[in-house]
Amino acid sequence: MSIATTSRADASMAGFEATTSRWGRITMLVALLLSLCGPAYLVFFGNLDVTVQQILTAYAAVAGTFLIFALVEPVTYFPILGQAAMYQAFMIGNISNKLLPAAIVAQDRIGVRPxxxxxxxxxxxxxxxxxxxHLTSLLIFVGILGTWLLSLIPAEITIVARSYILPAILGAVLVQAIATVKQVRTTVVALAVGGLLVLVCVWVKPLAPYATALGVLFTIVIAWFARNRNQVLPARPAADSEPDQPVKNADTAGIA
Amino acid sequence: MATVVAAGSSTDIWAVANHPVLWIFALGVFAVIFVQSFIYIKAARKAGPDVGVQREDLTRAFRSGAVASIGPSLAVVIVAIALLALFGTPAVLVRIGLIGSAATETASAQIAATTMGTTLGGEGYNQQVFAVAFAAMSISGGAWMLATVILTPLLKRGGAKLSVVNPLMMALIPGAALLGAFSVLTISEVPKSWIHAVTVVVSALVMAGLLVVARRYHVHWLKEWALGISILAALAVAFVAHSSTLAAA
Incomplete structure (x- = not known):
């Protein structure tokens, strides 16, 4: 590539980065505001007697569990997505199970490297x-046809679905998380911590809302100290067949 | 019968969850993503030829991305429909369909419901609990977007140095946080009733089986559908178990 075309490519790419980062940020902030307007309307005009205190308490418990993901995931995905796609990915969601595979398939299709x-x-x-x-299928099948599709299902099934949807989702998600993270020691630590905390919460009921946050904290700390220290060495002995490799793919925190 | 009830204590979730105002804000988020995609496509087409990617390659990339996402999108649709009864259409569209995911958002809503002394879809799950859960989910999801807006320019400037500083820590913490959160949430379901316990176990076993099959026989689409299939299988078993207790009673 000659110097002229290189600088031209530089300029064009700089233009692309400038446009996408400016509009990416603007669109993301607008979407953030719109997504907060819905619940704000219910809280302030819904006449439901919701207090700010209730929301703060609920959010504190949720943040205790998920705030760390909000901070870690952008850092995790940045090297793979690049600046422009970051503003798309964290608005569209389903990053590890949909957007990353789509990007990798497309790069493979036209023969370019991530x-x-x-x-x-x-x-x-x-x-x-x-x-x-994604937007089209959501609008058609959930937005327009969703309640109708749901109404085709008999009432007794909807009642069961409503009562047991959470265990039905969580069992599968836990297994998927174990399979994606691929860290045997961390998995053992997490399951032990989870089991103990649930037992403790049966006795100490007021602890229940913070159990998940404590689970996250204890698992990180214990897993850090229980990590396979041999892995710090760049060249591992071949005999070390411990399967808990550090993750090399981007699926680590695929919950967004 | 005219009984006086406290505001927000009605369990008719849909009466508030499908309010037209919520629909308007939900469709607004869809519109924003459409606009963003339009701006991005225009920008990519302008820069493409100079960088060495021809227009037909860009179209090809667009089409590949679209086709690759059909399976995952339909899988999300199935889970979203299953959650309509709990959250109503607008909240499901924005929280589960877009910004978040079924796992994070139901987990957040459940944690929020716990702070109000009830459970998601349980006895005390009324309009007030829904509103608090919806608010907590939305603020929590907002933190992701805010973090993205703040961190992306910093990461761009500093390269991806953060992950170079301590690669081991960056490899361990997200995985440990993910496993810690979902271990507690999942195991908490077990003591609720024997049907809850059976539902968790069936869901986990079906997922494990599907992942083994997908990996061994390289059936990639199965990984995308695995969550939807596991949920339906677990709910089917819960239905049989639930009906059998009613018949026995």
């Missing part, structure tokens, strides 16, 4: 394609 300029452009286009399919 992390390069061409790769970034391909990822952005792939995520736009994925977004169009």
């Amino acid at each position: 992390g390069t300029r061409k790769g970034d452009l391909a990822a952005v286009m792939a995520i736009c394609g994925a977004a169009m399919v």
Whole structure:
């Protein structure tokens, strides 16, 4: 590539970065405001007797569990997504199970590598394609037909679904998390911590809302001290067949 | 019968959850994503040829992304429909369909409901609890977006140095946090009733079986559908178990 075309490519890419980061930030902040307007309307105009105190308490418990993900996930995904796609991914959601596979498939299809300029452009286009399919299928099947599809289901089934949807989701998600994280020691620590905390909460009821946050904290701390220290060495002995490798893929925190 | 009830104590969730105003804000989020995609496509087309990606390659990338996401999108749709009874359509569209995911958002709502002394979909799950859960979910989801807006420019400037500083820590913490959160949430379901326990176990076993099959026989689409299938299988078993207790009573 000659110097002229290189600088031209630099300028074009800089223009792309400027446009996407400016509009990416603006659209994301607008979506953030809109997503808060719904609950705010219910709280302030819904006549439901909701107090700010109730919301703060509820959010504190949720934040205790999930705030760390909000901080860690952008850092985790940045190297893979690139600046432009970050503003798409954290608005469209379902990053590890939909957007990343879509981006990787597209980069593979046109033969460009992730992390390069061409790769970034391909990822952005792939995520736009994925977004169009996702928005359309959500609008049609959930937005327009959702309640009708649900009404086709007999009442006794809906009652069961409503009562048991949470255990039905969580069992599968826990297994999926174990399979994605691929850290045997951490899994053992997490399950032991979880089991103990649930037992304790049966006795100490007021602890229940903070159990998940404590689970996150204890698991991180214990897993850190119980980690396989041999892995700090760059060249591991071949005999060390411990399967808890540090994760090398981006699925680590795929819950967004 | 005209009884005086406290505001928000009605368990008719849909009466508030499907309010037209909530629909307007939900559709607003959809519109914003459409606008963003349009701006991004225009920007990519402008820069593409100079960077060395031709227009037909960009179109190809767009199409590949669209096709690759059909399976995952339909899987999300199935889970979303299953959650309509709990959250109503607008909240499901925005929280489960877009910004968040079924796992994070139901977990957040459950944690929020616990602070009000009830459970998601349980006895005391009324309009007031829904409103508090919806607010807590939305603020929590907002933290992700705010973190993205703040951290992305910093990461761009500093390169991806953060993950280079301590790669081991960055590899361990997200995984440990994920496993810690979902271990507690999942195990908490077990002591609720024997049907809850059976539902958790069936859901986990079906997922484990599907993942093994997907990995061994390289059936990639199965991984995308696994969550939807596991939920339906677990709910089917819960239904049989629930009906059998009613018949026995």
